[in-house]
Amino acid sequence: MTNSRRTFAIISHPDAGKTTLTEKLLLQGGAIHLAGQVKARGAARRARSDWMKIEQQRGISVTSSVMTFERADADGNVITFNLLDTPGHEDFSEDTYRTLTAVDSAIMVIDAAKGIEPQTRKLFEVCRLRSVPIITFINKVDREGRACFDLLDEVADMLALDVCPMSWPVGMGGLFQGIMDLESGRVSRPEGNSKEFLGKVDEDADLPEEVAEEIELAKIGYPEFDLEAYRGGDLTPVYFGSALKNFGVIELIEAISAYAPPPRPQPADGGEVTPDRKDVTGFIFKVQANMDPQHRDRIAFMRLVSGTFNRGMKLTPSGLGKPIAVHSPILFFAQDRELADTAEPGDIIGIPNHGTLRVGDTLSEKNDVRFTGLPNFAPEILRRVALRDPTKTKQLRKALDDLSEEGVIQVFYPEIGAQWIVGVVGQLQLEVLISRLEAEYKVEAMLEASPFDTARWITGDAKALRDFADFNKMNLAKDRDGDPVFMAKSAWDVSYQQERNPDLTFSGTKER
Ligand code: G4P
Numbered sequence: 256m257t258n259s260r261r262t263f264a265i266i267s268h269p270d271a272g273k274t275t276l277t278e279k280l281l282l283q284g285g286a287i288h289l290a291g292q293v294k295a296r297g298a299a300r301r302a303r304s305d306w307m308k309i310e311q312q313r314g315i316s317v318t319s320s321v322m323t324f325e326r327a328d329a330d331g332n333v334i335t336f337n338l339l340d341t342p343g344h345e346d347f348s349e350d351t352y353r354t355l356t357a358v359d360s361a362i363m364v365i366d367a368a369k370g371i372e373p374q375t376r377k378l379f380e381v382c383r384l385r386s387v388p389i390i391t392f393i394n395k396v397d398r399e400g401r402a403c404f405d406l407l408d409e410v411a412d413m414l415a416l417d418v419c420p421m422s423w424p425v426g427m428g429g430l431f432q433g434i435m436d437l438e439s440g441r442v443s444r445p446e447g448n449s450k451e452f453l454g455k456v457d458e459d460a461d462l463p464e465e466v467a468e469e470i471e472l473a474k475i476g477y478p479e480f481d482l483e484a485y486r487g488g489d490l491t492p493v494y495f496g497s498a499l500k501n502f503g504v505i506e507l508i509e510a511i512s513a514y515a516p517p518p519r520p521q522p523a524d525g526g527e528v529t530p531d532r533k534d535v536t537g538f539i540f541k542v543q544a545n546m547d548p549q550h551r552d553r554i555a556f557m558r559l560v561s562g563t564f565n566r567g568m569k570l571t572p573s574g575l576g577k578p579i580a581v582h583s584p585i586l587f588f589a590q591d592r593e594l595a596d597t598a599e600p601g602d603i604i605g606i607p608n609h610g611t612l613r614v615g616d617t618l619s620e621k622n623d624v625r626f627t628g629l630p631n632f633a634p635e636i637l638r639r640v641a642l643r644d645p646t647k648t649k650q651l652r653k654a655l656d657d658l659s660e661e662g663v664i665q666v667f668y669p670e671i672g673a674q675w676i677v678g679v680v681g682q683l684q685l686e687v688l689i690s691r692l693e694a695e696y697k698v699e700a701m702l703e704a705s706p707f708d709t710a711r712w713i714t715g716d717a718k719a720l721r722d723f724a725d726f727n728k729m730n731l732a733k734d735r736d737g738d739p740v741f742m743a744k745s746a747w748d749v750s751y752q753q754e755r756n757p758d759l760t761f762s763g764t765k766e767r
Pocket residue numbers: 267268269270271272273274275276314343394395396397398496497498499500
């Protein structure tokens with residue numbers, strides 16, 4: 256069964272066509288029946304909170320969600336695709352990073368007119384860090400774009416990867432006629448979605464001469480597709496297409512079926528856990544509070560690593576120590592509700608809870624595994640939170656705890672002084688914070704300059720830690736978990752303290 260799962264994310268720059276492509280993938284998979292549903296559903300969801308309003312105003316997506324669809328592969332085996340949506344904005348790299356811990360591969364969407372933008376490159380680097388292999392989809396070839404060779408070279412140069420074109424546009428912009436599969440020579444044409452056979456390139460008189468020449472060059476000019484190199488993250492197969500016109504989308508799904516890796520082993524304390532292990536294990540990579548503000552619900556997203564999950568099963572969260580029964584798991588099959596009773600490795604389950612489950616938690620039947628590798632990152636922007644109405648302190652604390660849990664912000668409670676500090680990786684997170692505080696917690700807050708510039712988690716010898724704490728009270732805070740954090744005035748401050756305290760480690764990340 257586990258070989259039938261493909262759990263992947265789409266990474267792209269905003270506007271490259273991720274939403275359109277997602278919609279077309281779901282359409283091909285039969286998960287939705289009308290194009291436009293992804294957007295329509297998005298709009299309905301957005302109307303619910305101010306937080307979503309930001310999403311709308313900026314035209315970006317700040318939340319992650321999961322969509323599942325099925326499709327038969329070339330041999331008639333049913334493949335289950337779990338598509339995890341990632342926020343498209345660079346400010347949300349931490350959230351994105353966590354989502355990427357839960358996938359086995361990624362699709363990188365590039366706008367043919369724009370090429371690789373810095374944000375996309377960052378996302379790519381995160382994938383590389385996690386050894387997540389990438390299939391590249393160069394979108395919008397129905398428009399006038401950059402030359403295909405330039406785009407391929409850019410991918411190769413900027414990402415230091417081998418590229419292997421798998422398909423090629425027959426003309427771009429106004430001259431766009433279809434997409435040729437380079438191996439078979441078949442061309443899928445506009446009108447209808449069937450692959451029409453136009454004949455092999457070398458013997459085909461129908462292809463415009465320049466296109467035939469270009470395709471010949473493309474075939475000889477790049478390394479051949481090599482499955483191991485792709486899965487090892489050294490090569491990216493490249494597909495051209497148009498999400499809007501539904502071109503190259505089938506080819507993309509087929510590529511995911513055929514090449515993208517099935518669920519992989521996950522790093523854990525006592526070595527890797529492989530998907531063929533019998534008992535159920537999984538980890539929480541995302542928690543989202545207030546998806547429905549009326550109900551104050553809180554959904555933890557778990558990636559199943561091993562075993563077959565059944566509804567009602569008892570699992571022990573590592574953070575809790577005693578088992579919980581998972582009675583109402585949310586599975587994200589848009590098509591077949593029956594399937595929601597079980598899940599296989601690679602699948603994502605939403606578990607409603609009231610705060611018992613946290614990002615980074617391992618859930619397991621036997622409580623004998625701890626997955627690793629879900630870090631917090633040192634924030635790059637720190638701000639002091641000030642309340643307009645000082646009687647709302649309790650609500651603020653609750654909100655900051657919740658939102659830090661979700662990864663929207665990080666929160667630091669200084670040892671001295673009553674003003675709490677929030678840390679973010681990007682400016683946009685601060686806007687999300689303020690608007691969610693207001694919409695969901697009815698707390699009006701302002702952000703003020705913070706005396707600190709950066710934060711480092713401190714670990715090490717207990718006595719050294721105590722001595723350091725006694726000496727540096729003004730610069731000491733606790734994070735949401737109560738772990739000690741050094742609030743530094745500058746990067747220089749950090750290296751100075753590190754030098755003076757060789758028994759302590761000042762870390763820019765913290766394992767969850
Ligand atoms: P995103 O999620 O990555 O931000 O991108 P999205 O799918 O929203 O697409 C951004 C814009 O690009 C949309 O146009 C969309 O219709 C267009 N687009 C996506 N794929 C293609 C393609 O293959 N060819 C062409 N020509 N356009 C494409 P918009 O005008 O901003 O939005 P809308 O009015 O269509 O909703």
